[in-house]
Amino acid sequence: MSTYKSRSEVPDHEKWDLTDLYANEQAWQKDMDESYSLADKLIQYDGAINDGSSLLAFLKTQEELSFILRKAFAYTMFLTDIDTRDSHAQKLSAKTTQLGVKVSESTAFFMPFLLSLDEETLRDFISQEKELEYFEDELWKSFRFKDHVLTKEKEELLSQLGESFQGPSDTFNMLNNADIQFGYITNEDGEQVQLTRGMYSKLIEDENRDKRKEAYKAYYKPYVELNNTIATTLSAEVKTNATLAKVRNYESALQKALFADNIEQTVYDQLIQSAKTNIEPLHDYARLRKDKLNVEELRQYDLNAPIVPGVKAEIPYEEAYETMLEALQPLGNDYIELLKEFKEKRYIDVRETPAKRSGAYNMGVYGVHPFVLLNHHDDLNSLFTLVHEMGHALHSHYSSKHQPQITASYRIFVAEVASTVNEVLLINHMLDKTEDKKMRAYLLNHFIEQFRGTFFTQVMFADFEKQTHERAEAGEPLDAESLNELYEELFRTYNGPDIVFDDEVKYGWSRIPHFYRAFYVYQYATGFASAIQIATDILAGKEGSLESYKTFLQSGSSDDPLELLKAAGVDLTTPEPVEAAMKKFSELVAELKQL
Structure with missing residues (x-):
């Protein structure tokens, strides 16, 4: 039995034991009270860190609070996730969210303070307290950002503008999650019903091609209609990234995004280049898909249909x-x-x-x-x-x-x-x-589809992000027409000449929420390639x-x-890991x- 009418029917050994976190709600509340006390204690260090001893005291208090807060947050998150209707769990979760805001406010002063120090002063602080050796690496990692921190007045101004900078992302998320109305499809009873995302994810894999096409057209309908609006939103996001990178003394938005993890840009560039150089097997797979689906023209709505149907394994x-x-x-x-x-x-x-x-x-x-x-x-x-x-x-x-x-x-x-x-x-x-x-054949196809989704599609997205930001940095326009043309060109490059394009293909960029978290998706591809080499x-x-x-x-x-x-x-600074994954x-x- 794999689905249950209520949680009480599930055997205990297949459910979490949350007493590993807290014996009861009173124990959780005790940690919450302690967290508020520690947050109040942290605020008092604002303007009061002047030697190694006070720096150590702040950092130890902050870490103690972090430990308690993560436990408290996890407890309420798990309670909410096992039953999202549980209003009491929701109230507890809201309390941890409020605590998180207070903690952020209590520690907001620290990074500007740390980066206002000169290197000699920080070294002097660390030398005064042996226990600071524990925090030393993290302090120096944070200190790397010093060249990219502005004057106190400018930092305060950027902080005040933070909500405005979030505007393009917030607008897209509201459009994409709340306002977008998909088109209509025909259900099994022959009735016209409005498509939902959940329905689309199933229908785009349906063996019936007419159903796939109908769902595809209905899904893209609002993105086509809102093309100019979403283009304006993404353009604003990209230009904001480019501007903030320039203001903070980075060479580019890409360099700014890679800086925190100390990633060389060659890793990003080589990933895209290696994928393009070794793209022919993906095109080969498209031709195989066309043959197995027995279609005269392979379309985008055929790319998720099963080509090895009928494998239904029941695995308790x-x-x-x-x-x-x-x-x-x-x-x-x-x-x-x-x-x-x-x-x-x-x-x-x-x-x-x-x-x-x-x-x-x-x-x-x-x-x-x-x-x-x-x-x-x-x-x-x-x-x-x-x-x-x-x-x-x-x-x-x-x-x-x-x-x-x-x-x-x-x-x-x-x-x-x-x-x-x-x-x-x-x-x-x-x-x-x-x-x-x-x-x-099913297992091979499953693995190939993983490659396509986790590697090739993410590299295509990474390529799109790089080119849009480079255009913004060069002062070139990012309007609906240019974004459509770029995406269509990249889709063709990565997916091959055997796909016949519907008009909807070029609007694909407009439905991707990851584009509002710039230069994030390439990590899926590098992680996937790394795993292939390690496992091999x-x-x-x-x-x-x-x-x-x-x-x-x-x-x-x-x-x-x-x-x-x-x-x-x-070694991702060389092409070898990605080349090995492409060989696989x-x-x-x-x-x-x-x-």
């Missing part, structure tokens, strides 16, 4: 977990034992129940353990989701176990590596075990590969992301064609 949760344990054996006994422990100790909330948050996630809580949310449906997709999320969870566990609180959380740049390594190992395990040609090396038994990967899992944010990956055997993709497409 217990069996899925055992399959995962078998598939991840290459990661060693300690990894497998931890996976068993996570299941036994109720770190995973397994089942879909009414009003439970959809999707899946992992959240590590330092000093406690990771919590994994699933909506398991006893099918193949649920198996892949389980393996993916447990990759995140074990990454969180190892980092928290081996790192102090200050470096226990890993950066976004490396966040998808562990989850993707697990998926690659699962696919290889299942391919090795299956003798069914149809299942083998481990499966090949390459000397030291497993040990270096385990070290990576234990490293949190103790070094810059590129350095952590280098230690794991992946080519092999997958070749085998699928053969099958």
Whole structure:
């Protein structure tokens, strides 16, 4: 049984035990009260940090508050997510949000203060207190931003304008989530009903081509109608990014975005170049898709249709977990034992129940353990989701176990590596075990689609972001026509000449919320390529590969992301990792064609 009428029907061993966080609500409230007290204490350091002793006292108080606040936030988030209708949980969640605002206000003075110091003064502070060695790396990482901080008056002005800078993103989100009205489609009863996003995600994969086309046209209808409005919004966002980068003394908006993680721009540029150089297998896959769908013209609404239909494997949760344990054996006994422990100790909330948050996630809580949310449906997709999320969870566990609180959380740049390594190992395990040609084709196609969505599509988006920002920095216009032309050109470059374009294709940029978080999506592609190389090396038994990967899992944010990956055997400053991933993709497409 994979769905339940109420949460009470779900066996306890498939539900979270939130007493690991707090024995009861009173214990949570005690931490909340303590947090408010600590926040008030932090405010008193504004203007009062004048030596190593006061700097240390501030940082220790801040870290203590951070630890408590994360626990308190996680508790209310989990209560809300297991039943989004629970009004009491919503009230508790609102309280933690209010506390978060107060904490932000209490510590807002610190970064401007730190960056107002000269290097010699900061070194002097650190030398005065031995315990400051614990915070030293993070202090110097923050201090890197000194050349990009303005005078106090200018910083205050930018701070006051912060809400205005958020305007383009807020406007798009309101349009995209609240105001947009999709077109109408014909339901199974022959009635005209308005399309929703949930309906679209299913219909665009429907085996009936007419249904796919109808859903596609209805989905794009508002984006076509609002083309000029959304172009104005995105143009404002890009120009704001370009202006702020210039004001803060960066060479470009891209350099500003890469600066925090200390990423060289060559990594970004090489990613795009390598993808374009090795794009032919993706075009090959489009031709295969056209052939298997038996269509005269391959259209955008054909790109998500199943080409290996009819594989319906029922995999109960217990069996899925055992399959995962078998598939991840290459990661060693300690990894497998931890996976068993996570299941036994109720770190995973397994089942879909009414009003439970959809999707899946992992959240590590330092000093406690990771919590994994699933909506398991006893099918193949649920198996892949389980393996993916447990990759995140074990990454969180190892980092928290081996790192102090200050470096226990890993950066976004490396966040998808562990989850993707697990998926690659699962696919290889299942391919090795299956003798069914149809299942083998299905698994190969699943992996290829992962490549297409997580790698190629994200690189295309990254290319679009780079070119739009470069145009803004050169003073060129970013209107609806130019954005449409650029996106259409890139879609053709990446997806190949065999796709016949409907008019809607060129409007694709206007529906992407990630474009309002500039230069974020490329990290999906670099993480995916890194994971492919790591998993390939481990499966090949390459000397030291497993040990270096385990070290990576234990490293949190103790070094810059590129350095952590280098230690794991992946050097993204060279083209090799992306080239190796492209070689793997080519092999997958070749085998699928053969099958």
